[in-house]
Amino acid sequence: MLLDVEFALSEDVRLRPDVCLLLPEKARQLDRKRIPIPGAPDLAIEVISPSERSSESYRKVLSYLKHGVAEVWQIYPESLALEIHKSETRRSLTGDQQVTTDLLPGFSPPLSLFFES
Amino acid sequence: MPTIATMSGAQFDALPYEEGRRWELLEGELIEVPSPTPSHQIIVCDVLMAIHDYLQSRVKKGLAVMSVEFALSANSRLRPDVCVLLPEKVARLDFDLSPIAGAPDLAIEVISPTDRTVECYEKVRAYLQGGTAEVWQIYQDCRALEIYRNETTRSRTGDQPVTTDLLPGFFVPLSSFFTA
Numbered sequence: 050m051l052l053d054v055e056f057a058l059s060e061d062v063r064l065r066p067d068v069c070l071l072l073p074e075k076a077r078q079l080d081r082k083r084i085p086i087p088g089a090p091d092l093a094i095e096v097i098s099p100s101e102r103s104s105e106s107y108r109k110v111l112s113y114l115k116h117g118v119a120e121v122w123q124i125y126p127e128s129l130a131l132e133i134h135k136s137e138t139r140r141s142l143t144g145d146q147q148v149t150t151d152l153l154p155g156f157s158p159p160l161s162l163f164f165e166s
Numbered sequence: 167m168p169t170i171a172t173m174s175g176a177q178f179d180a181l182p183y184e185e186g187r188r189w190e191l192l193e194g195e196l197i198e199v200p201s202p203t204p205s206h207q208i209i210v211c212d213v214l215m216a217i218h219d220y221l222q223s224r225v226k227k228g229l230a231v232m233s234v235e236f237a238l239s240a241n242s243r244l245r246p247d248v249c250v251l252l253p254e255k256v257a258r259l260d261f262d263l264s265p266i267a268g269a270p271d272l273a274i275e276v277i278s279p280t281d282r283t284v285e286c287y288e289k290v291r292a293y294l295q296g297g298t299a300e301v302w303q304i305y306q307d308c309r310a311l312e313i314y315r316n317e318t319t320r321s322r323t324g325d326q327p328v329t330t331d332l333l334p335g336f337f338v339p340l341s342s343f344f345t346a
Contacts, residue, residue: 099282100282102283103283103305104308107308107310107312108305125288128287128291132319138318138320139321140319141314141317
């Protein structure tokens with residue numbers, strides 16, 4: 050898991066997810082001294098800030114998915130909600146629903162855990 | 167962080183018309199509505215025509231209209247770019263009253279470059295909570311459509327067909343929303 054690290058998803062795409070996850074296979078191949086990291090993380094998580102523009106947030110989601118990120122999570126702090134984007138499907142979680150993903154077998158905290166403070 | 171202005175639905179309804187057009191109201195918070203650009207309105211028109219043609223072909227006709235205001239709750243006033251009212255709602259509609267009480271069956275928003283992510287998201291939730299069955303968000307730059315329902319969201323890009331249970335038999339390629 051990395052915070053705020055830049056990825057070179059393609060020649061002219063540089064994105065820095067708030068949180069990202071590299072699964073063991075990618076973590077093994079990681080050159081820890083090189084920035085930006087070439088390629089895509091397995092999971093990219095963005096916490097949506099109040100000033101963000103919808104067209105840009107959405108473009109980022111599509112760009113991550115297009116370049117090989119398996120899942121993009123958008124966290125809406127004010128709505129206490131999570132949107133999970135995959136290339137074909139979307140899921141919306143709110144309230145106390147369990148956060149689960151094929152990427153992290155066994156991971157199933159209640160969404161509220163993300164908003165404890 | 168943008169400042170948040172608040173008012174009640176009743177105060178909002180009393181705004182002078184021109185001022186009211188600049189805002190929507192979401193749970194008492196004013197949301198700025200940008201002046202629509204030509205590219206925005208061309209998409210609105212494409213979508214409206216596609217759905218209008220479909221509705222006209224049906225025996226029981228629903229209604230597709232632009233920029234009509236809905237009072238989704240006491241302190242929410244939203245004006246979807248395009249909305250669809252199915253025959254049952256049309257039958258009960260007072261054609262001379264604005265805002266319309268309640269929610270449309272389908273609300274469609276063409277996302278403007280200045281729209282904020284958080285507000286767009288909260289509008290989708292407000293429509294769904296208010297009883298709208300489906301909300302469509304159309305992204306101009308990405309030429310994409312997100313179809314929100316209460317539990318699921320579907321994504322359409324490229325030339326994928328746009329279909330929905332709400333409009334049985336409606337089947338148009340997404341590209342027909344982006345003719346310009």
